[in-house]
Amino acid sequence: MTRYFNTIQLPLASKAFNDAEKLVSRHFRISEEQLKKSRYDVKTLAYLEQHEIKEGAFAHLCKYAYEKQDDPAQENKESFDFYRICLQDNIILDAVERANPFIKFNTLLLYIAVHELIHVLRFGSGEVDFDSSWEKKEQEEAIVHTLTKSALQPVKYHDLDIVLDCFSSSFKICDIYN
Numbered sequence: 001m002t003r004y005f006n007t008i009q010l011p012l013a014s015k016a017f018n019d020a021e022k023l024v025s026r027h028f029r030i031s032e033e034q035l036k037k038s039r040y041d042v043k044t045l046a047y048l049e050q051h052e053i054k055e056g057a058f059a060h061l062c063k064y065a066y067e068k069q070d071d072p073a074q075e076n077k078e079s080f081d082f083y084r085i086c087l088q089d090n091i092i093l094d095a096v097e098r099a100n101p102f103i104k105f106n107t108l109l110l111y112i113a114v115h116e117l118i119h120v121l122r123f124g125s126g127e128v129d130f131d132s133s134w135e136k137k138e139q140e141e142a143i144v145h146t147l148t149k150s151a152l153q154p155v156k157y158h159d160l161d162i163v164l165d166c167f168s169s170s171f172k173i174c175d176i177y178n
Helices: 009-028 032-036 089-099 105-124 134-151 160-171 173-177
Strands: 040-043 059-069 077-087
Touching: 009 032, 009 105, 009 134, 040 105, 059 105, 077 105, 089 105, 105 134, 105 160, 134 160
Parallel strands: 040 077
Antiparallel strands: 059 077
């Protein structure tokens, strides 16, 4: 059975992304407006297309290329990339349920939000290629986890260290590829 965020969890998810924007902006010393120029949106499982659903992941980042044509009679076209952070509600809820009472929903969501926003920033700036090889993606995950951990330093949730430790353990495998 597929599970979705409820009416209490949806505003908490929204708050996590608002807080994450502030943390990521502060960490990278950019304004929130600059971050928002990295065109992205966030959708929960109930609003995802089939190709945006990914089993086994808390979130899935999709990249879309848009071509904007100002005047159909002219050749002036503006294109841009757009990122969608696709939250996998069921995976997140299962993890929180299994880790209860050690990890809370809002803490895990904040980690996910910061992590995904850092990806958006890095891909959007061209610093990293979205379509890189599997090995490069593994390396990128390790780098983004380290950056996420650093960006979350000001946060004082009692269960944040547990979340960070959980992700740190899984990234030890990635060190083999470095």
